[in-house]
Amino acid sequence: MASPFLVPVWDLPIRLFHWSLAASVAVAAASGFLGGAETLRWHVGAGLIAVGLVIARIVWGFTGSTHARFRDFAPRLSDVVEHVHPGSPRHLGHNPLGALMVFALIGLMLVIGVSGLALLGGMFKTGPLAFWSFETGRSGREIHEIAAWAVLGLVALHLGGVAVESLRSRENLARAMLTGVKEARPGDPPVREIPARVPLAIFFLLLAGSGLWATNASLAARAPRGMPVAFDPIIRAECSACHMAYHPSLLPAASWRALMAGLPDHFGEDASLDPATAAEIEAWLVAHAAEGADTLPAHVFARVAHEAPFTISESPPWKRLHGDLPDELFQRASIRSRSNCAACHADAESGLFSPFSIHVPKE
Numbered sequence: 001m002a003s004p005f006l007v008p009v010w011d012l013p014i015r016l017f018h019w020s021l022a023a024s025v026a027v028a029a030a031s032g033f034l035g036g037a038e039t040l041r042w043h044v045g046a047g048l049i050a051v052g053l054v055i056a057r058i059v060w061g062f063t064g065s066t067h068a069r070f071r072d073f074a075p076r077l078s079d080v081v082e083h084v085h086p087g088s089p090r091h092l093g094h095n096p097l098g099a100l101m102v103f104a105l106i107g108l109m110l111v112i113g114v115s116g117l118a119l120l121g122g123m124f125k126t127g128p129l130a131f132w133s134f135e136t137g138r139s140g141r142e143i144h145e146i147a148a149w150a151v152l153g154l155v156a157l158h159l160g161g162v163a164v165e166s167l168r169s170r171e172n173l174a175r176a177m178l179t180g181v182k183e184a185r186p187g188d189p190p191v192r193e194i195p196a197r198v199p200l201a202i203f204f205l206l207l208a209g210s211g212l213w214a215t216n217a218s219l220a221a222r223a224p225r226g227m228p229v230a231f232d233p234i235i236r237a238e239c240s241a242c243h244m245a246y247h248p249s250l251l252p253a254a255s256w257r258a259l260m261a262g263l264p265d266h267f268g269e270d271a272s273l274d275p276a277t278a279a280e281i282e283a284w285l286v287a288h289a290a291e292g293a294d295t296l297p298a299h300v301f302a303r304v305a306h307e308a309p310f311t312i313s314e315s316p317p318w319k320r321l322h323g324d325l326p327d328e329l330f331q332r333a334s335i336r337s338r339s340n341c342a343a344c345h346a347d348a349e350s351g352l353f354s355p356f357s358i359h360v361p362k363e
């Protein structure tokens with residue numbers, strides 16, 4: 001038997017895109033669903049790469065070779081209906097159902113990217129959307145999670161679809177995505193070859209790439225935007241003699257008033273101050289209390305336990321956030337106490353408590 005005549009279907013950029021997207025989505029999903037603060041860097045990195053790949057795919061959809069072009073597989077309802085019937089004609093490129101999958105995945109990945117940046121910006125005050133409110137960030141998180149589950153569902157459907165379609169058409173579609181070629185068959189519809197427009201693609205890719213680079217740079221920036229108020233040096237001096245300085249946005253105003261009223265017996269210590277200094281400190285703490293800040297700690301610690309009105313580390317949200325950490329951790333010489341936030345949160349004094357700044361000491 002003569003060796004089959006092979007036709008090129010998937011150009012190299014499409015294949016590179018396909019498998020790199022699969023890898024980056026796998027890393028982003030594993031770190032997002034299974035990881036915590038410690039895998040967040042990986043999650044955000046893989047997510048940015050995935051979104052970058054999707055943007056490149058959109059560019060290639062208008063500039064790539066024949067079967068890469070969106071107009072080669074723009075799905076029409078009649079095509080979809082025809083395709084699910086037995087004996088439907090072969091599609092060298094994406095079949096109508098596969099095309100729906102491509103568009104759904106591209107759309108969802110963009111939603112995931114924007115909602116992820118919204119959550120980083122609104123909730124953690126970092127990245128290009130750092131000026132968004134905490135509430136917007138929280139909505140972003142919900143959308144991000146729903147879209148992530150939807151992508152998992154689509155990936156499962158996609159794998160099933162490839163398996164079914166491979167059996168039905170008796171050709172290994174996964175291998176074609178590796179080699180880029182398929183066997184020509186009698187009765188294949190004629191294909192009008194479209195050459196890739198490489199210079200145009202490179203132009204748009206550079207444009208998109210610089211946008212991504214800027215996004216990454218703004219996420220990696222050391223001082224996030226929209227920070228709560230910087231520490232007043234006098235107050236830092238007075239209130240960090242025995243422990244780290246607690247940022248005023250970590251407790252509501254009522255808690256600061258109660259704390260300042262009880263300085264002579266402050267956690268078993270005498271932390272008394274002269275009345276003028278005490279009044280000045282109290283005014284500053286109250287002015288910058290949790291109610292007036294839009295950060296994650298300000299939102300979570302705004303409600304404190306009644307029996308411990310100003311012990312942040314006794315509050316239910318604090319216990320919930322740190323519930324996974326074993327008791328012995330807090331006895332380590334480098335940490336000593338739950339109250340020593342700065343041992344694990346490098347940015348504790350800023351009041352921000354970014355998940356990117358958590359480093360639990362090893363010893």
Ligand code: HEC
Pocket residue numbers: 238239240241242243246259266267269270271281310311312313314337338339340
């Ligand atoms: C004489 C030492 C001393 C001084 C001065 C002092 N504190 Fe404290 N503070 C303590 C001790 C001890 C604790 C109990 C937690 C610990 O072991 O670190 C504590 C706990 C706290 C907590 C609760 C921490 C948690 O675990 O949630 C806050 C808030 C606090 N201090 C605020 C202040 C403020 C505001 C000032 C300045 C007006 C101040 N402290 C000055 C000794 C001091």
Ligand code: HEC
Pocket residue numbers: 036037038250296297300312313321322325329330335337338339340341342343344345353354355356358360
């Ligand atoms: C022993 C180390 C350690 C200490 C001490 C500690 N934390 Fe944390 N904290 C962590 C870790 C680890 C996480 C992330 C948990 C996770 O994976 O979601 C965390 C999460 C948080 C978060 C959630 C926000 C985020 O970035 O994910 C806040 C807010 C927070 N801590 C505040 C505090 C405050 C306030 C104190 C001091 C009263 C404190 N922590 C003390 C280790 C610590």
